[in-house]
Amino acid sequence: MHRPIELAQYTSGQFRTALAEKKIRPSVGRVGSCYDNAVAEAFFATLKTEIGTTIWPTRATARQDVFTWLHYYNHHRLHSTIGQNTPAEARTYYRQALAA
Incomplete structure (x- = not known):
């Protein structure tokens, strides 16, 4: 099954999968928060x-x-x-x- 590529690079499924594989917790919070990060x-x-x-x-x-x-x-x-x-x-x- 192929997942569509999302445009937001740091909230993309690919990026989150790579973080999870390395046991890294993402620092981003809610989508659309202008103060996040x-x-x-x-x-x-x-x-x-x-x-x-x-x-x-x-x-x-x-x-x-x-x-x-x-x-x-x-x-x-x-x-x-x-x-x-x-x-x-x-x-x-x-x-x-x-x-x-």
Whole structure:
């Protein structure tokens, strides 16, 4: 039996099947919610904008570039949504506030 392919790539049957096979729980919620996954979508948009759509010669070099960018993103890049702090700083401030 062939299932029709849905146009919404992240809510498609194929995508959900692939997640289930890998025992990954999808993070998407209700269809049509404009706030669903906004943070994740903003993150990936920033990743694509800042490292581009390079075609790497190997998977290892792609991973290295992404991890280098992640270190920059978490420890040096300022974010307006967390008071012009880095994610690492915001996490530290949050933990300090919890401990107080």
